[in-house]
Amino acid sequence: MPTFPFLEALGHGITIIDTGFMRPRFDAAYLVVESGRAAYIDSGTNDALPRLLAALDAQGLGREAVDYVIVTHVHLDHAGAAGLLMQQLPNARLVVHPRGAPHMIDPSALVAGASAVYGAEQVARTYGTVQPVPAGRVLASHDGMVLDLAGLPLLLIETPGHARHHHCIWDERSRGWFSGDTFGLSYPEFETPGGRYLLPTTTPVQFEPEPLKASVARMLEHRPVCMYLTHYGRVDDVGPLAAQLVEQIDAMVVLARQLAAADDRDARLRSGLARLYRERLRARGSGLDDARIDELLATDVTLNAQGLGVWLDREARNAA
Structure with missing residues (x-):
């Protein structure tokens, strides 16, 4: 079975994929595998497509084995490649927060919003052409939705605060949340004698401090032992990091x-x-x-x- 330097097995059927965005170990997507079926969580940008597909190859799985592409929210460093990835996966559905679903079907407003923040040339250079997803392949989530991945339940809850189109995904098997940006960011370079350093991300345009703190508190109710951050990787010591x-x-x-x-x-x-x-x-x-x-x-x-x-x-x- 092939090995790739940008993939790391985390146990519990979870592989972290370094999407290559910005710099090494800055932006992650995840592949979750159960009984020969698979789900991606977040996608990175279009340039990540070869790495995303290589994660399947490393598991000995074909494109048809993917049931879901789940994006935590529709910011382009998390969902930019979702449309391009879906073109490669004949059986997959894209799972997205209902506020984000229209932007995956027609990305024009999403790209315009990013262009207002970063500039149109920078967006085109960084993200490429964001591909739409056919409406019939988009599944809008709801608070408390449970997806069945070959018997593995994946719970989705709404987690506003960073963005109103954000949900997080709970994996009961590993007792961890795929947290997108709700639980902040912690780059591997910030490993310290006191543990990992983590900080909030308040990027435009929907930061709301009280909903964000409420979302963190709600995630802690499940007593997680880890968080799977998009930026970057698995972090443990959840209670102190939350504080x-x-x-x-x-x-x-x-x-x-x-x-x-x-x-x-x-x-x-x-x-x-x-x-x-x-x-x-x-x-x-x-x-x-x-x-x-x-x-x-x-x-x-x-x-x-x-x-x-x-x-x-x-x-x-x-x-x-």
């Missing part, structure tokens, strides 16, 4: 509100967020220097600042 995540959500909200009326709000948000993350990493014993931390988090700092700005403006409009 770390919630503390930082609150700290980011305090920072944003302090700067709500600042003329140079975005620049000061970026500076404040970078400082906050460096301090948290230092407190956990990270040996990375400031330049390396800033390099690893440059994109996240920019996007988190933009998302906090959108949230502040929405709060101001609602209060008017």
Whole structure:
């Protein structure tokens, strides 16, 4: 059976696929296999297609063995390749939150929204042409839906806060959540003597702090032993990481509100967020220097600042 350096078996029939987006071990998709049937969770971008299919080859499975492609939400680093992947999988259905389903059937508004954040040229260069999925192959999820993968139940729950079109997937066998962006991000470079460092992601345009904290609390009710992050990989020590995540959500909200009326709000948000993350990493014993931390988090700092700005403006409009 072939082996590939971008695949890692995690046990319980789960393989992590490094999609190759941005840098190594930055963006993950997962393949779940049970009794010869398979499901993908998240897809990365179009460039990930060869790696996604190689994960099937490594399991000795054909394209027809895939029953589901489940996207946690429709941001393009999670769902950009879903349409292209579905073209290769004759029996699969795309499972997506109902708010995201129309954007998988017709990606034009999704691409336009990403272009408003990143710029049209950057979106085209980074994500390629996002392929639509025929409506008849799209299955909209609902809160509490259970998918049957050859007898393995996969529970889907709504998890707003990062995005209103976000759901997470519970695997009872491994007692873990495929958390998309709801449980934040934790790059492997952030392994410290105090364990992995994890931070929230508040990217535009639907960050909502209280729903996000409620989603995390709801996931913890299942007493998970691990989380499968898209950014990046399996993390354990779930309780302390959840406390770390919630503390930082609150700290980011305090920072944003302090700067709500600042003329140079975005620049000061970026500076404040970078400082906050460096301090948290230092407190956990990270040996990375400031330049390396800033390099690893440059994109996240920019996007988190933009998302906090959108949230502040929405709060101001609602209060008017």
